Amino acid sequence: MTGPGDATGQGAATGLSDATGLSAAFTVRRGAFTLDLALDVGPGRTLALLGPNGSGKSTTIGCLAGTIAIDAGAISVAGRVLDDDASHVEVADRRIGVVFQDYLLFPHLTVRDNVAFGPRAMGLGRAGSRDVADDLLRRFGVHDLADRRPAQLSGGQAQRVALARALAVAPEVLLLDEPLSALDVEVRDDVREELASHLEQFDGITIVVTHSLEDVVALARDVVVLERGAVTQSAPVRELVRSPATPYVDRLVASWSDD
């Protein structure tokens, strides 16, 4: 029902436009800034949200994660309404996982307890939560770091732990906020490749928020371009690269193909 790029804020109000995917069409005003966003992501798909600084990417993450209240419109996942005129589901009950730009691993907990935090908070016992954490850490190849503190991890290691922590509660949607920007340039390509392979194994919906076309191409199939609070292009990644709709994307594509 709601096509990507339909920024009217109407289509997704039913919450049923894609009963198995994520459907968001909303408006939010923060001071002088207005964000108007509409996006649909099918089940198991990865969408990139591409935009320059100040385009509204962080606000989008806040709205989807539930820390920022939307002013109009609706957000729903798998037919469950998270936000509309009448309701707001609290952050803790949304089942939307976030990998933060600077990871925000709890500094007072070990790597294992960071990953076990979610399962434990959800009511799984201490031992059960640690088992979940150990399994995930093994899968991400960082089990040897389980007893370390976050401060003792490299950027790439911290990212894997952050991803494991977010996935430990089996979220329906995974949000990645600038997943590679906190890393040194030298390791970025390797970590990006690794992240892509991990994301492939995740069967939920993934939204990667980034200002880097490299990230978009490596991690996502579809892309929504956000500029000054509005969607300016919404297309499969291949199409975006072939025919950029705005000067901003045009510049990104030009400098990307130069490399």
Next chain:
Amino acid sequence: MAPRRPRRAGFLAPALWIPAGIALALLALPLVALVVRAPWADLPQLLARGEVLQALALSLGTAAIATAVSLALGVPLALVLARSAEWSAVPRRLLRALVTVPLVLPPVVGGVALLLLLGRRGLVGEWLDAWFGLTIPFSTTAVVIAQVFVAMPFLVLAVEGAVRASDRRFEIAAATLGASRWTVFRRVTLPLVAPGVSAGALLCFTRALGEFGATITFAGSFPGVTQTLPIATYLELQRDPDAAIALSLVLMIVSVAVLVSLRDRWVPGLTS
């Protein structure tokens, strides 16, 4: 050891050294006098006396309870105070003033005020007496209440500073992992501000231990019931100066021990 480069702290006019030196002497010399004049040889006997031990036990016990009460009530107040940054000016400033006033209020005034609230004719005390037969003044409970009144603000402000300095986004991260608000408080907020909490608790304990004015006004000076160490010290000074000096030494040692244990913790103005 690598030589450390001295840090330049700007210019200091030579004339300022003199008042600075006098100020330092004013702060340090009384303590020197206390240590020099202490009856070291008789100290064990003086401190082993029944009244002294009784006052010491009462002081440590009431200060510990006052600290526990301040923790249970003051940490939540500190969180509200930190959160009040988002409020409008009037309630925000009012709240901060209410927390800060006991810090600047003469303790005796605090004691009088407590009497007017909880005394047998007091605003609330009248009803406590009529309904439950409860009389608070001049009891050990009164000692604890006086100490909480005077000492809790120290804890509240220390914890509030720690909360403000901590990154609230960790709480959001915890919530995205399904943690309820109570779980976020217990497993993220509190551990992250733990250094501030323990520093605040230590400050609170020392202040409670040294409490005199509010205590003697509101709780009086009954040996074994309300006669805490500072009150006993003051009374001994008229009867047996050596005993008073010995008690002063004990209070000073406890205070210095607290200061030393605070050294590496986060307290505004106390760490260098």
